[in-house]
Amino acid sequence: MLYKEICFDAMEVVKKAAAFVRERHENRKDLVIEEKGRQNFVTEVDRKAEQILVSGLSGLLPEAGFIAEEGTSTKRGETFNWVIDPIDGTTNFIHGVFPFAISVGLTEHDVVVAGIVYEFGLDEFFYAWKGGGAWLNGQKIGVSEVTSMDQALIATGFPYTNFKYLKEFMHSMDYFMKNSHGLRRLGSAATDIAYVACGRYDGFYEYGLHPWDIAAGILLVNEAGGKASDFRGNENPLFKENIICSNRNGFHEFQETIQKIMLSQ
Numbered sequence: 435m436l437y438k439e440i441c442f443d444a445m446e447v448v449k450k451a452a453a454f455v456r457e458r459h460e461n462r463k464d465l466v467i468e469e470k471g472r473q474n475f476v477t478e479v480d481r482k483a484e485q486i487l488v489s490g491l492s493g494l495l496p497e498a499g500f501i502a503e504e505g506t507s508t509k510r511g512e513t514f515n516w517v518i519d520p521i522d523g524t525t526n527f528i529h530g531v532f533p534f535a536i537s538v539g540l541t542e543h544d545v546v547v548a549g550i551v552y553e554f555g556l557d558e559f560f561y562a563w564k565g566g567g568a569w570l571n572g573q574k575i576g577v578s579e580v581t582s583m584d585q586a587l588i589a590t591g592f593p594y595t596n597f598k599y600l601k602e603f604m605h606s607m608d609y610f611m612k613n614s615h616g617l618r619r620l621g622s623a624a625t626d627i628a629y630v631a632c633g634r635y636d637g638f639y640e641y642g643l644h645p646w647d648i649a650a651g652i653l654l655v656n657e658a659g660g661k662a663s664d665f666r667g668n669e670n671p672l673f674k675e676n677i678i679c680s681n682r683n684g685f686h687e688f689q690e691t692i693q694k695i696m697l698s699q
């Protein structure tokens with residue numbers, strides 16, 4: 435399999451879905467919004483964009499299955515699966531706030547081998563393929579070089595349906611507010627991770643995530659010279675529901691801090 439080729443072909447499919455989402459975003463007054471659960475929304479735009487993605491990507495690699503947020507296809511591939519979030523940051527999308535993004539990853543035996551995050555606000559295409567580095571709109575990107583926590587800008591996502599670790603999470607925010615350069619919450623995990631890959635953020639962590647929020651991002655960070663793991667430090671956090679990622683210099687300190695605070699019980 436030529437990972438680079440499949441990544442560029444998949445980008446063309448993402449462009450089609452993005453054109454649809456952008457058009458609907460500009461004319462969003464009739465948006466039909468459903469509540470999947472408390473504070474967990476889906477719109478008809480998420481569903482239609484996912485259909486565009488699934489149908490386009492099916493043509494690229496017929497043997498591949500899908501792990502898609504809105505459940506357009508439940509076909510699972512033995513070797514390859516596309517992991518899709520048609521709009522990561524749906525709440526931002528609904529309110530007309532940026533960022534929100536399309537996130538598409540391709541896994542081979544559960545390892546991400548191609549990944550694309552397209553962020554609408556800044557019109558930025560982040561993409562990577564295994565062994566090929568990480569890219570942003572045609573320029574190679576890399577993680578930051580910050581070495582200590584007091585120089586690091588950290589990003590996170592606030593829990594909104596899973597409050598199991600809320601107390602520990604509040605404690606972690608307290609820690610990073612006092613011991614880092616600052617803490618940010620944009621509302622799109624895929625974008626947050628892409629920002630670690632290009633060095634805007636030095637680290638990101640969140641719990642209660644799904645594979646489609648992070649698949650493309652995991653590869654972007656790894657190919658950009660950084661590292662991603664779950665809170666315990668296990669590599670490949672794709673199905674672990676929690677993630678930390680950062681540059682390599684600061685990873686050890688960051689991961690140990692998160693593990694100590696978040697898994698203290």
Ligand code: IPD
Pocket residue numbers: 503519521522523524525591592620621622623624640642643644647
């Ligand atoms: C959500 C966003 C948000 C993160 C949530 C995700 P969705 O994705 O990435 O930043 O905090 O955990 O579920 O639901 O908008 O695709």
